[in-house]
Amino acid sequence: MSKDIRIKKGLNINMVGAADLSTSKAVLSNVYTLNLEDFHGITPKMLLKQGAEVKAGEPLFYNKNVEDMLFVSPVSGELVEIQRGARRKILAVKVLADKAQESVAHTKIDLAKTSKEEIKGALLKSGCWPFIKQRPYDVVANPDTTPKSIFISGYASGPLAADVDYVLQGKEAELQAAITALGKLTPGKVHVSVGNSGKSPLSTLQGIELHKVSGPHPAGLVGTQINRIDPINKGELVWTISPQDLIIIGEFLLTGKFNAERLVALAGSSVKSPKYFTTKIGAEISTFLYASGVNEENFRVINGDVLTGKKSSPDGYLGFYNTTVSVIPEGDDYELFGWNKPIFNKISTTRALTFSWLQPNKKYDLNTNTNGEHRAFVVTGQYEQVFPLDIYPMQLLKACMVKDLDEMEQLGLYEVAPEDFSLTEFICISKQPHQKIIREGLDLLQKEIG
Structure with a gap:
């Protein structure tokens, strides 16, 4: 039985260039990069030196404050570069991929017999733990704490966001394995939110508290759902995980291998053929960007969605948590008297010379201006x-x-x-x-x- 959540306040930003529900395989990337900006608050300490040979799933560095928290290589190959900044702070770690991939093999886990501490230890050792984030502070969860509940949002309401129902198709076994394991890490409930379409693979899982969400953005953000379902007070913790990260965790539990595969939505009005690409965490964005083609020369690549993503170059690397790459026109021009004339091609919450409120379902070709x-x-x-x-x-x-x-x-x-x-x-x-x-x-x- 589901519990409905209806959000009334918000704003849907309908943009041109949503990804078609078709998937292609991205060109294999030469270099894969873990950017330390993705792990906010982590102090990394290297386990390997530059030039070392690594397997997929082999630890590259660990968290200085929680030494059991390992961060692993998405592919097998050579550790070719450790980028450092001021005071030798580690900024990024790059691995040159081998043509033939080899993975670290862990012992498979019997979820029916495994204890909480054994599951926690396996997730830490495998490199799957960084997928679990905590609130407050929106950082990688501390394994020494216990959350009052766990939240997973399977409803994407953001502009040009990847369709969660589509990317999870056929992954029910992995999702169920991950949910079963996570359920042992909290005395509370595992809250899963889905849309009203009724097609989500998440809605058929066992051991969850199901919620059907409707309403404008930010209805799909996990923070909105936490606020409506189980608000956080001082001294309390909740953990959050994205649906695609559940797949990686579940596959590890079932096979004993860390598979960093991602189904990424390449979207935006500057893309000629927006669609989904199968790639891996840390892959070069150019390996799938130019496969779809771009409509113009002056565009911006956003690593993530247009509201929360970070500016990137076409030669940048897919973020650790990102499932969307947005490409929209660069807004570096100025409009003469743009503040003093009727506006028909932009979204606004005011009604002062703007008319987007008359066409709530219209799609807009917005730029970065x-x-x-x-x-x-x-x-x-x-x-x-x-x-x-x-x-x-x-x-x-x-x-x-x-x-x-x-x-x-x-x-x-x-x-x-x-x-x-x-x-x-x-x-x-x-x-x-x-x-x-x-x-x-x-x-x-x-x-x-x-």
Whole structure:
């Protein structure tokens, strides 16, 4: 039996270039890269030296603060480069792939007989643990803690996001294995949210609390679902996992091998043939970007979706957690009197010379132009129109900016992640970097209070 969640506040950003439901195999990448920016808050310590030969699933580095937490190679090959920054800080690790792939073989796990500690140890040793993130702080989960519940969102409401129902087809066995294992790591429930289509492979799993979600974005964000189902109070923890990461965990449990395969949605109006590609974590984006072709020369590649992803180059590498690569026109031009004429080709939550509210289902060819410059915060009340959490967004942002720890706690910072403020950042008249502000606030709260 499912429990329905209906979200009313929000905004659907309908964009041209959604990926067709067809899949091609990406060209094999020469080099695979783990970018340390993907593991926020982790202090890496190398286990291997440059030039070492590695197998797929073999540990490359570990977390200095939790030494059992290993980060493994997505492919077998040679560790060709360890990029370092200031004070020899590790920025990225690159592996040159072999033509013939070889994986580390772990002992298969009998889920019916395996204990909580054995499952936890296996996930840590295999490199699957970094797929589990925790709230508060939106960081890789600490294995020494126990969450009150676990959340998995199988409903994608973001612009140009990968269709979760499509990418999970035929993976029921892996999903069930992962869910069974995760259920032993919490005394609470494993909450799984799906859309109303009724086609999700997640809806048939055993050992879950099923929720059907409807409404505009950010209904599909796990933070919105946590707020409606099991809100986080001070001193409490919940863990979150994405559906595609469940597949990797489940396959490891069933086969004993770490398979870093990803089904990535290449989407955006600058792509000639947007569709899905089978590739691996850390692969070069160019291996599938040019296979679909691009419509223009001046475009931006976004590693992730258009609201939460990071700017990348075509020669960049697929992020550890990313299942979407968005390619849209670069908005580096200026419109004459753009602020003082009727606007028909952009999305806006206001009705001042804008008309997107008359056509809620229209698809837009948006670019990266911010349509304004950074300025002081203006109190408009717009954030509350698209922010469905039971939190005051403007007040929380300002508390983070002035580093008021008491206010940050009382206003609900424990419950949010930067992605929860991606939509308020999109509509912000003041052009404030909301996600950056929340990230810095979370880091300060974790440092001072823990």
